[in-house]
Amino acid sequence: MQAKHTLITLYDYELSGNCYKVRLLLSMLNIEYTSQTVEFYPAQQHKTSWFKSINPLGTLPVLVDDDLTLKDSAAILVYLASRYDKSENWYPAGDAATLAKVTEWLAFADSITGSASQARLAEGFFYQLDAEACRASAHQLFRILDEHLWFAEQQNQPWLVSGAEPTIADIACFPYVILSEEGSIMRQDYPAIRRWTDRIKRIPGFTVMPGVFPAGPAQTT
Amino acid sequence: MSSTCTNLCDDLVILNQWHAIAAIEDTSSAPSHTRLLGEQLTYCIVDETVRVCRSDADTLPLPVTCAYGYIWTCLGTPLPLFELPEYLESDRTNVCAASIGVRVSAPRAVENFLDMGHFPYVHTGILGEQPHTEVREYDVEVTEDTNEVIATRCRFYQPQAAAGAEGGMLVEYVYRVPHPYCSVLYKSCPDDESRMDVIALFVQPMDEINVRAHALVSVIDKNSAPIAIRMFQQTIFGQDKPILENQLPKKLPLDPRAETPIRADKSAIVYRRWLSKQGIRYGVIPAAA
Numbered sequence: 001m002q003a004k005h006t007l008i009t010l011y012d013y014e015l016s017g018n019c020y021k022v023r024l025l026l027s028m029l030n031i032e033y034t035s036q037t038v039e040f041y042p043a044q045q046h047k048t049s050w051f052k053s054i055n056p057l058g059t060l061p062v063l064v065d066d067d068l069t070l071k072d073s074a075a076i077l078v079y080l081a082s083r084y085d086k087s088e089n090w091y092p093a094g095d096a097a098t099l100a101k102v103t104e105w106l107a108f109a110d111s112i113t114g115s116a117s118q119a120r121l122a123e124g125f126f127y128q129l130d131a132e133a134c135r136a137s138a139h140q141l142f143r144i145l146d147e148h149l150w151f152a153e154q155q156n157q158p159w160l161v162s163g164a165e166p167t168i169a170d171i172a173c174f175p176y177v178i179l180s181e182e183g184s185i186m187r188q189d190y191p192a193i194r195r196w197t198d199r200i201k202r203i204p205g206f207t208v209m210p211g212v213f214p215a216g217p218a219q220t221t
Numbered sequence: 222m223s224s225t226c227t228n229l230c231d232d233l234v235i236l237n238q239w240h241a242i243a244a245i246e247d248t249s250s251a252p253s254h255t256r257l258l259g260e261q262l263t264y265c266i267v268d269e270t271v272r273v274c275r276s277d278a279d280t281l282p283l284p285v286t287c288a289y290g291y292i293w294t295c296l297g298t299p300l301p302l303f304e305l306p307e308y309l310e311s312d313r314t315n316v317c318a319a320s321i322g323v324r325v326s327a328p329r330a331v332e333n334f335l336d337m338g339h340f341p342y343v344h345t346g347i348l349g350e351q352p353h354t355e356v357r358e359y360d361v362e363v364t365e366d367t368n369e370v371i372a373t374r375c376r377f378y379q380p381q382a383a384a385g386a387e388g389g390m391l392v393e394y395v396y397r398v399p400h401p402y403c404s405v406l407y408k409s410c411p412d413d414e415s416r417m418d419v420i421a422l423f424v425q426p427m428d429e430i431n432v433r434a435h436a437l438v439s440v441i442d443k444n445s446a447p448i449a450i451r452m453f454q455q456t457i458f459g460q461d462k463p464i465l466e467n468q469l470p471k472k473l474p475l476d477p478r479a480e481t482p483i484r485a486d487k488s489a490i491v492y493r494r495w496l497s498k499q500g501i502r503y504g505v506i507p508a509a510a
Contacts, residue, residue, distance in 0.1 A: 014452055015459050037452055042247050042320060124322045124462070126255070126433075182462065184324065210459025 008033040011054065011062040013040040017117055017175035018073040019061040020209045021109075025077055025171050028205035029084050041125045074106045077168040089165035101161045105169030109176075112141055116176040119183025131183065138185045142193060145173070149192035158199050166203060174200050179211050228429065230258035232503035236297030238400060239284075241423035241435045242273070243292050244317035256427040258296055258503070289437050290317040291423060303369070303399035307419045307439055316447045318436040318454030320425075325465040326504035327402040327424040327432050328473035332492060333465055334404045334422045335396055337377050338485040343460050346380050350389075353378035356485035363495055370398035370495050372488040383418060384453035385442040386411040398492055401501055402426060413441050420454070429504050430471040434458060476508040 010026070012019045012035045026033055038060055039045045046058050055062045055071045062069060063076045065083075070076045081091035092098045115137035122131035148160070155162070160169045178197050180187060187193055200206065201215035208214055230236055235258065242255050242264060252265045254276060261276035262283070273283045273294040283294045289308050308315060323330060333339070337356050340349030359375040375394035382392045395407040395417070402424040407417035419439040424432050436454050445453075474480060475497045482490050497508055 014456055037448060039448055039451065042244070043448075043451075123324070126320075126322060181466065210456050211463050213463075 006066060009036055009064040010034070011036050011038050011051070011060060011064075013038055013046075013060050015210060016040055016060055017120075017179050017209075018059075018113065020175045020212075021073045021171055022061050022063060022076050022080070023207060023209070024174070025080050025090070025168065027207045028171075028203055029080060029090070030205060031080065031084055074109065074168075074172055077106075077172060081168050087165070089163070090168050090171075092161075092163065092167065098161060098163065102167050102169045105160050105167075106172050108141070108145075109169070109172035112138065112173060112176045115141060116180045116183055116185055119185055120176070120179055121183075123183050135183065135185050138180060138183070142177070142180075142185070142187065142190050145177070146190040146192045149196045153192060153195070158196070160196075166200065170196075170200055175209075175212075182211055228259055230296070230426075230503050232501060233297065234499050234501050235401065235426070235503040237295065237300050238297075238402070239286060239288075239293040239295050239299050239302045240402070240425050241289075241291040241293050242425055242433075244290055244320060244435065245271075245287055245292055246290070246317060247320070248292060255425070255433070256431075257294065258426055259428045260296065262294070264292060264294075289421065289423075290315055291435055291437070303367075303403070305405060305419070305421065305439075307417075308437075310439075312441060313419075313439045314442055314445075314447060314450065316438045316440075316450045316454075318438045318451045319458055320433050320435045321455070321458045321462065322427075323432050323434055323462050323465050324430065324471070325432060325468060326430050326472045327426040328492075328496060328501075328504050329465060329468055329471065330424045330432055330434055331398065331402060331404050331422065332473060332489050333461055334406070335372065335398070335488045335492060336486070337375060337394070338483075339464065340377060340379070343464055344457060348379050348382070348457065349377065350380050358484075359487065361488045361491045363491065367399065370396070370488065370492050372396040372491075382408065383411055383440065383442065383445075384449045385440070385445040396488060398495070401496060401499070402504075410441050412443065416441050418442070426504055470506060472504055472506050474506040474508075476506070479506070479508075 010022055010033050038051055040060060045051055046060055052058050057071055061073055062071050070079055078091055115134045118129050119131045119134035121127040122129040159166045161167045198215050240257055242257060248266050250265055250267050252263045255262055262273055263276045264273040271285045271287060271292050273285050274280055284299050286293045286302060288302055289305055341351050341354045357376050359372055361372045363370055373395050377392055378389060379392045380389045382390055393409045397405040405421045407419055410416045410418045421437040423435040426432055438450050438454055475493050496505060
């Protein structure tokens with residue numbers, strides 16, 4: 001796509017929802033990249049001095065594009081969309097209110113990570129965390145998310161932020177919602193969330209990760 | 222919503238088994254904690270000695286054996302652990318691939334491991350792919366001398382049979398179930414036609430409906446780094462996890478009429494019968510007498 005451009009490197013762990021956010025957008029934007037595995041569990045390679053020389057925070061994912069190193073999934077999504085999405089749909093920088101709404105949902109996604117993802121780490125990966133408290137917080141967030149999506153649907157708005165096309169807000173919120181059952185956070189009570197996750201699964205370029213299954217083909221009318 | 226089962230185990234067959242609790246390489250001198258058969262355990266390695274005890278301080282150390290890359294312990298009087306001679310072959314790469322938590326009973330996890338029918342649907346593009354969904358006729362028996370379930374002549378088309386495989390191949394499998402909660406799989410080795418790769422599943426019953434699934438991968442593969450082998454296995458486990466967690470009832474029903482098997486489930490039928498015959502009650506719903 002870009003002339004004389006070295007390939008993007010993603011420091012990646014397959015079972016990480018935060019890494020999955022980046023893999024999803026890379027795939028949807030059809031951007032080529034190389035993946036460098038960092039074994040988060042059980043080897044904890046993200047805590048090694050080797051990895052901390054790349055990211056002193058010791059967190060995943062990290063994306064390197066030429067001279068730029070980015071260490072946070074939301075920052076990476078903002079960057080990829082701003083730089084590589086010619087349609088400017090994924091990160092609609094032209095409108096102040098829309099941009100602020102996208103940013104609001106990026107913060108909401110971090111809250112989902114701080115609750116639903118933590119419960120998943122406790123149950124599947126044996127982190128010593130208060131899983132019960134994490135589940136309670138996640139349910140509060142899912143209730144808010146479900147209501148928001150239900151009202152949006154009434155306005156024929158399929159995505160988190162009003163507009164015909166999905167934004168990075170949808171990508172940022174999706175992974176730890178769809179993986180929530182691994183932390184014993186069941187989603188039967190959130191039908192609008194269910195419909196929204198199905199819509200995301202039908203975005204061209206959608207990819208799966210372990211624990212996430214593809215949607216059946218959409219009904220054609 | 223999360224259900225933890227706190228009943229203590231009074232099933233002597235299960236109490237007297239060795240159970241894997243952690244990879245040796247993941248264990249240090251700092252005490253770690255886990256659960257086995259409803260009991261809280263503490264374990265560590267100090268001066269090259271593995272120590273495992275119940276977490277309520279004043280109890281005696283539990284029996285320990287180190288085998289196949291893992292620490293095993295027993296809450297009863299241990300029977301000998303099953304043999305896995307391939308582990309000692311010098312040209313193999315032995316990798317402790319993962320210890321992943323799954324909300325399911327141990328026998329359900331073992332039964333899923335034995336099932337080839339789910340490969341194209343759950344491990345799409347790796348261990349199977351449509352339209353190659355047929356499970357061909359295979360043989361299952363219980364060996365008289367070692368009392369193990371053995372399934373042989375299992376064949377399945379796999380697009381990427383192992384971390385080091387390039388392109389699809391018709392893979393031959395042999396399954397062993399030498400322990401109520403452990404299974405060993407031998408499969409065609411992409412690198413050497415005369416040998417078999419080994420993947421072993423050691424299921425640690427944290428309680429009746431929660432397990433840690435430990436995997437040992439023992440392969441003849443000069444090209445794949447251990448991390449590639451580990452990530453391959455973690456991907457497979459990660460794909461199985463939601464399937465297992467959605468199985469109900471979580472305990473494995475042993476009544477032959479409880480769940481309707483198809484021909485491909487032959488190994489599951491023999492496995493359930495074998496558990497019944499040993500009188501196992503933990504992690505199962507026993508058949509009515």
